[in-house]
Amino acid sequence: MAVAGPGSVELGFAEEAPAWRLRSEQFPSKVGGRPAWLSFRNQLPRKNEFYSFEPPSENRPPDAGESVCLQLQSGTHLCRVCGCLAPKTCSRCHQAHYCSKEHQTIDWRLVHKQTCTQDQVDHTVPDHNFLFPEFEIVIETEDEIMPEVVEKEEDSDIVESMGETPEEELDSMAKHESREDNIFQKFKTHIAHEPEQILRYGRGIEPIWISGKNIPQDKDIPDCPCGAKRIFEFQVMPQLLNHLKADRLGKSVDWGVLAVFTCAESCSLGSGYMEEFVWKQDVADTP
Structure with a gap:
């Protein structure tokens, strides 16, 4: 911003905007969906260890698929349901990460029960019907x-709407304002x-x-x-x-x-x- x-x-x-424009590497201003985590709180010099010196491209990158990022560059894992920090893991496969027991339950019922014993992490995260709609x-x-113009327009509307309202009634209305x-x-x-x-x-x-x-x-x-x-x-x-x-x-x-x-x-x-x-x-x- x-x-x-x-x-x-x-x-x-x-x-509305395509999903790739709302990823963290695009520095998005967004609402809804999963968080677009950045690697800093506020200011960074243009040359830094986290992001490219050049601004992000306005064009769709060639690798812009529909897969969901479930791990930050720092190695921190994100919840498969909401995208928040995920300190908990599935006790069986240790590959699926969650922010809470409640979100693990949601994912287990919807998809993870069928993929839990797979050898590789399943990056295809379904729509859990949990997140808010996402917008740029x-x-x-x-x-x-x-x-002055606004006040005059309002006053004019009030006068027209009052018509022939008795003065006593106007005084009563004014007292209740x-x-x-x-x-x-x-x-x-x-x-x-x-x-x-x-x-x-x-x-x-x-x-x-x-x-x-x-x-x-x-x-x-x-x-x-x-x-x-x-x-x-x-x-x-x-x-x-x-x-x-x-x-x-x-x-x-x-x-x-x-x-x-x-x-x-x-x-x-x-x-x-x-x-x-x-x-x-x-x-x-x-x-």
């Missing part, structure tokens, strides 16, 4: 909108010109909240293990739920806003992946 300039916002949109995240810069309503309406107005956005990236800016409830204070955001403050970097929007078809799950996931806070110093403490902080804000009841 390209880093937005100071004060600017990059918007992410979900688009395409990035665009948010267009400027004049707040709450901060919660204002924040929700501001959220809807802000995304109205690009309603399909699933992500907003703007390091160091303020997120747009969907509710007046459960907005974090500075004390609620823990510091990075390096000691630096964490700052807002991007937020995941509720529109993503439609693409993931999460409402079809028995126990559905849900959110209004997922705000991600990362180290202000972009530290390189330790090696590998570093844990960042996510603040989940749900959608409050609104009229």
